[in-house]
Amino acid sequence: MDIRYLNHFLKVVATGSMSEAARQLGLSPAAVAQQMRALERELDVSLLVRQGRSVQPTAAGQRLVERGHTLVQDADALRDWVVTDEDEGELRLGTVNTALHGFLPDVLQAFTTLHPRVRIALRIGITPTLYSALVQSELDAALCLKLSFDLPKTVSWTPLRQEPLVVLARACDAQRDPLELLRNEPLVRYDRQLAGGSLAQHYLQAQGIRPHERIELNSIMAIALLVERGLGVGLVPDIGQGLAGEHLCKLAVPPVSCPDGELAPPRELGLLWRNQSQRGRWVSTLLRCAQDAALTQP
CATH class of the missing domain: 3.40.190.10 (Periplasmic binding protein-like II)
Known part of the structure; x- marks a missing residue:
């Protein structure tokens, strides 16, 4: 059995889609479908069944899933075991x-x-x-x-x-109150579909702040660049030295409490x-x- 085909079969089952599995694997859907047929021929059993636009494992396919992860892990371990230079x-x-x-x-x-x-x-x-x-x-x-x-x-x-929330602002605003900046300056928002962006949204709601949103994007570094250009302020997790800049400053924000009275935890x-x-x-x-x-x- 080709262990790559088994690994790709597990990906198909995990995603429920041959096309999505192919995208994540960097292959064409036709190549993945061919591999699945080759695996079924080798085992002489049907492994997948279509349900609308998705695929689901048959009973035999589910049994293969149950043992498949262990087989893939064992194959990985075996490859490492036979390497002659243990530090290569x-x-x-x-x-x-x-x-x-x-x-x-x-x-x-x-x-x-x-x-x-x-x-x-x-x-x-x-x-x-x-x-x-x-x-x-x-x-x-x-x-x-x-x-x-x-x-x-x-x-x-x-x-x-831990990466607590900070306000990103221009260096000339370093002495201003961070909450005042969030209330009065345009917000270059961190994508709310990401964990850090969701954390920022909950913080704004807890502080009763309804910002003037200018841009929303999914890159903290891009937010820093736009803030440096004077397009607004950002509220993002502090990722460390990556946010350093000659015309940029980071301002700590006051903590907020959860409904149970505990302080809301920072991103970890x-x-x-x-x-x-x-x-x-x-x-x-x-x-x-x-x-x-x-x-x-x-």
């Missing part, structure tokens, strides 16, 4: 975009100094997508936001840094990884590098 290979790392612009470059610099022959395959995405890729054995670790549900025993999480960034991986020694090094970088970042 590939570490598959996922990251949220804000970490890439924040402290991840420091982490990668420290890691590659310790493991110069390890290649890092970096995937950028939002936290739910990275988590899905991790549990499907497509990633070894992910630098992402804290998830809102309990993790399975096969996955571990270590928090690295950490490292998520699979426990059963032969790349675990590299993940451990990556975690130490990330912890060191988090201590030195503002």
Whole structure:
């Protein structure tokens, strides 16, 4: 059995769509469909059935799903096991975009100094997508936001840094009250469909602020550039030194309370990884590098 076909079958089941699975895998839908037919011929059983525009596993397909993840993980471990040089290979790392612009470059610099022959395959995405890729054995670790549900025993999480909300403003506004800026200046809004943008929206509502919205976009770094150009102010998670700028300032905002009286928690960034991986020694090094970088970042 071609382990790639099995991995792609799991992706099809996870997405419920051959076309979406093909898009995420970087293949054509026809290629994925051909692989699924080859897998069915090899096993001599029907694995998928169409239901409208989606596909669902048959009873046999569901049984393959139940064992498939373990088989893919074992294949990954076997590849690592037979590598003759134990410090040479590939570490598959996922990251949220804000970490890439924040402290991840420091982490990668420290890691590659310790493991110069390890290649890092970096995937950028939002936290739910990275988590899905991790549990499907497509990633070894992910630098992402804290998830809102309990993790399975096969996955571990270590928090690295908290990212409280800050107001981004021009340097000439550094002495102004941040809430006054949010009330009176145009807002370059962080996308409300993202965790940080949703956090900012809840904060504005808690403070009773109805801002004059000018632009809404999904990049904190782009928001910083627009604020520097005088297009308004931003309310975003503090990603660290990535928000530094000669004509830009960051202003801390007063905390707000939850309905139960507790202070609303800031956004939390950490490292998520699979426990059963032969790349675990590299993940451990990556975690130490990330912890060191988090201590030195503002």
